[in-house]
Amino acid sequence: MSILIDAKSRIMVQGITGRRGRFHSERMLNNNSPLVGGTSPGKGGDWAFNGRIPVFDTVKDCVDATNADVSVLFVPPHATVDCILEAIEAGIKTIISVTGSVPVQDMMQVKSALRKSDSVLIGPNSPGILVPEIANAGIFPDHIVGAGDVALVSRSGTLSYEVLDILNEAGIGVSVAIGIGDDPIIGMDFKFFLELLESDPHTEQIVLVGGPGGESELVAANYIMESITKPVVAYVVGENLKASIMGSVFSRNSNFFLNSVERKTNAFIEAGALLAKNIEDIPCLLRR
């Protein structure tokens, strides 16, 4: 059980007949995620996976027929804004964009549409939401971790696998693992998830994995100080990157890198979070 996705969730996939969409939908079926339908414009009326999953032309058609309330997107970057707006209009509650590398101004339009709606966007460039034993709404590797009471919120997808792997080795299970997305602009930030996790009865401790660039971690640290009572373990990758290197080598946007990793780690320490210096240290910082 968890935030955003639970036993009653009904998941659909936008782009279910594409190469990636088909592959990961089939995985979802095999790991017993509650996949109820998908879209592929022009293929409405077909059935995928040996007649198990209906395919629709539009998200609206799929929602009308299946009551889907979570949608996972496997569509090309240029189609992402269109598919997210379609999902918002169709009333999807939780939209997960696995697709990344979405143009910045497209995402600005999406953010504007989100503000006027009740939908939640995870990503773009998110591995999705993993709730062990309930659903793998996205692309988390199967069997990477078991159920438990630690929640993981990570900016990077691959780092979230890395951390889940380390937790699993240490015998720790999770209530939920969320990749908030590692694109220049994403839907929901750390703070949004911290707020949900604070009141989630299935979560006792929180692991937050951040990185360089932007101020999402600083906002999160401030929020932890003010409003989070559950123990938080924070890890920020990129400690050896200097601002000069980030600006030129890992270049996305020079302003974006004004907030250094050091500033972020200090903020977490001040906020009373436990700071993991190395990624391998996370398990021993969790209260056992």
Added chain:
Amino acid sequence: MSILIDAKSRIMVQGITGRRGRFHSERMLNNNSPLVGGTSPGKGGDWAFNGRIPVFDTVKDCVDATNADVSVLFVPPHATVDCILEAIEAGIKTIISVTGSVPVQDMMQVKSALRKSDSVLIGPNSPGILVPEIANAGIFPDHIVGAGDVALVSRSGTLSYEVLDILNEAGIGVSVAIGIGDDPIIGMDFKFFLELLESDPHTEQIVLVGGPGGESELVAANYIMESITKPVVAYVVGENLKASIMGSVFSRNSNFFLNSVERKTNAFIEAGALLAKNIEDIPCLLRR
């Protein structure tokens, strides 16, 4: 006393130093309308009319200094959308665009902004709001009519003068006269004002003056039937225009003229309004 404007209203003028703005602002001062300030970008800090009225660069500055809550626009058509959006953002409650001939797509943007705000837009191409003995927020001729308990809502500006003149000749005064605007797209329609007038304690009877084109009168007739208990006298100009003439001669938009004057007059009769066949008949249809 009246709707939208009362003794506590504070009126400002956007474009107060332009030819029209200066002329009509001075008239407002002379007829004791509560004019408190105006804008003219670049002239902030000046005083107009022998130091009686302060001039500001922006609507925000004017609102901060004078608490203006009504703004009357005397600006060129190409600047209208900009000035209306500025007034909305500055929190002006009642925006009156005397300027007309505003491009259609500009007004579409304005309508969208209005929907997200608490502001009310009268016009464009409106003579404004006249509340005898309180304020002439716009360009109604001075002394055209006295105070009374009949409200006038008219699409055309010049026709509203015509009707007020006729009422005045018949010794009838008004609680308020409103020109809703005669541009292709306007802010508030007949229905909006009918709703306010129904609950206005100073209004006993309503005169509605419509015209060809659009469906605002049809919506109003339906609303009168369903929700208006006060007596309504309706007059729709253009009875001798045929759709073919309107489409080609008085051409604005052919779809716009699908709803003929005859359909509108019939709708008002069905709604229980008293129909004035000629404009001169209006006084004798009002209950004395």
Added chain:
Amino acid sequence: MKLHEYQAKSLFRQAGIPVPASMLATNAVQVKRIASEIGYPVVLKAQILEQGRGKAGGVRLIQHEHEAEQIANEIFKLEINHQTVQSILIEKAFTFNKEYYLGIFSDLDLGSPVLRLSEAGGATCLEKDSFLNARMAERQIDIDQGLHRYQVRQLLTNGDVDPSLWKQFGSIALKLYDIYRSNDATLAEINSLVVTQQNQLYALDAKINIDSLSLFRHESFLDSIDPTYYGWLEHQARKYGVTYHQFTGELGCIVNGMGLAYLTYDQIISMNSIPAAIIDIHGGSTVSSMTSSLELLFQNDSIRAVLINIYGGMTNCEEIAEGILSVTAKARHKKPIFLRLKGTNDISAIETLSGLKQLQIFDSTHELVKAAVDYLKDS
């Protein structure tokens, strides 16, 4: 204002909407030369702004070179609803399997653009009944968010359009919307949008109306206004910032505001007469717009009397009086003027006009119209 088909197609071509190869000609010899370049069969299309040019013989298919000049000459001789044909578009003839209608228009009541798609394209689809009977779909567009592909897809799923065409429909609709927005159009329409045997969509016709209120930011369109369509008088009036409505009678009218225009027209018709013209000088008019309008009416020999019906709010009556005086001061301008002048500064305005012999002043629209109509009947 309406654009000619060739102008609209040029915008389509720039935006990347597929259109058949075509060129414009202004005489029959040109037509023949161009047709040979394009390759027969070709379609000749009269470039006029009236609907129904097809029924009037303004659109002709040419199979062979020897027909070209003669048929072109026939088209150049056409007069369709008082319009003559100034130019012909020569277009590669197309064979197609199916035709659709795709359009975006400004819905003034909604205050939004609307996308409309119909499976009945072609000349008859605009007739009201057939349009309503055909399978069609509409969708309001949020002007802030613009048009998105999924919205086009949603319309397409309501109909019978083959899914292999959906992407093309989406691309064309988005490009049409860009044209609509960037040119301040009130209508941008493809009728018909056809499917070729290669399963490609092509815009066979193109219709674009530009919001005339927006022309200050699209000055290039002002150069392309077709004087044969608007008529010389309407064209002149536009330049002065006033609106000229032409009718067939002998009474020239000047009013301020559409409401007063409608009222004056209503009353003239009620008295069994008909105006020659109604010029709307709009609110806030100036001395020069009054002067120019009055000159236009005085110069027109078929106009025997002038009616001026002004109720000034924004308009300052003194400026109206000044305009009347400056025009009537000229010796050749002696047509009788019937005036009603009320509103802002009316008393001082009427004083300045007191010495004018050709002028009669009235107090109400009704009295004004009656006097003018009676004068024309009696003289």
Added chain:
Amino acid sequence: MKLHEYQAKSLFRQAGIPVPASMLATNAVQVKRIASEIGYPVVLKAQILEQGRGKAGGVRLIQHEHEAEQIANEIFKLEINHQTVQSILIEKAFTFNKEYYLGIFSDLDLGSPVLRLSEAGGATCLEKDSFLNARMAERQIDIDQGLHRYQVRQLLTNGDVDPSLWKQFGSIALKLYDIYRSNDATLAEINSLVVTQQNQLYALDAKINIDSLSLFRHESFLDSIDPTYYGWLEHQARKYGVTYHQFTGELGCIVNGMGLAYLTYDQIISMNSIPAAIIDIHGGSTVSSMTSSLELLFQNDSIRAVLINIYGGMTNCEEIAEGILSVTAKARHKKPIFLRLKGTNDISAIETLSGLKQLQIFDSTHELVKAAVDYLKDS
């Protein structure tokens, strides 16, 4: 990606933002000829994409013809931060009274464009302290509603800009925003915007960065990518859809995802080593992106070993293995490979790699990096 000044100014000119007369030259003789055409004094500006070209001598004022060739040659010989000068913009020299900064940039945290105006323009205004100390103002722009003149006016009223310039400021800001929007820029900036003695605003410099994620809809910019700036390897990598980060060491790395790139970098540095390159093949990578990336590293003689750190979610590990096999099958590719391969389909992927002698497989990032760094130290 950054545009050159001359490219940005060409966009300015098309949009109607006033810029001084200028032309591009690629050799000193051309420079002299163009300077004579434009008329002295002129400014020569090295077209390179690094900041600080002024301090490095890349911007020179030329008063007389006899200096032109020599100074041009001096500029062509410059190497600024490893970049050589391929072309020079020759621009009419301007005398001006005052300079401003005007820019629009994408604020990634806000998820909105931001308009920024500062009364301190010029080369130093970008240095952080001077920028913050100068009078300046910012305003978030609603992407749906766009930028409006009143918003620019509101910024101007905060400052000391002469009101006679406000209209020009408004027009230029709106045009700059159009450029920003229609080209998917992340930055569109005028530094400095100067006031001439005739009280006209001119954009003396122009800087535009295009969102590289949007290049699929701006293909013309792809042709204009400057290979001297991105370097040949970065340029190749872009074509394969992967991102190449160049460093100075001997260990070539391939990872999927920025997080893993940072982690791998962190750990290499912690062990007192440095990578030669990190290639991010992103999530959902394919056999071909893996193959191309590995080829790039193998072809580089300064790279002595390859580290591959993949945790597949979207990425199917089987495709990674296939890529490794296809490259190592070629005889000349025998550099040692240190691999960590986990995630989707990892077991079957690792099975297919079992016979590969040059390959060592590890379970965690830490073990992987340690083994690779130790290898380089020991050999």
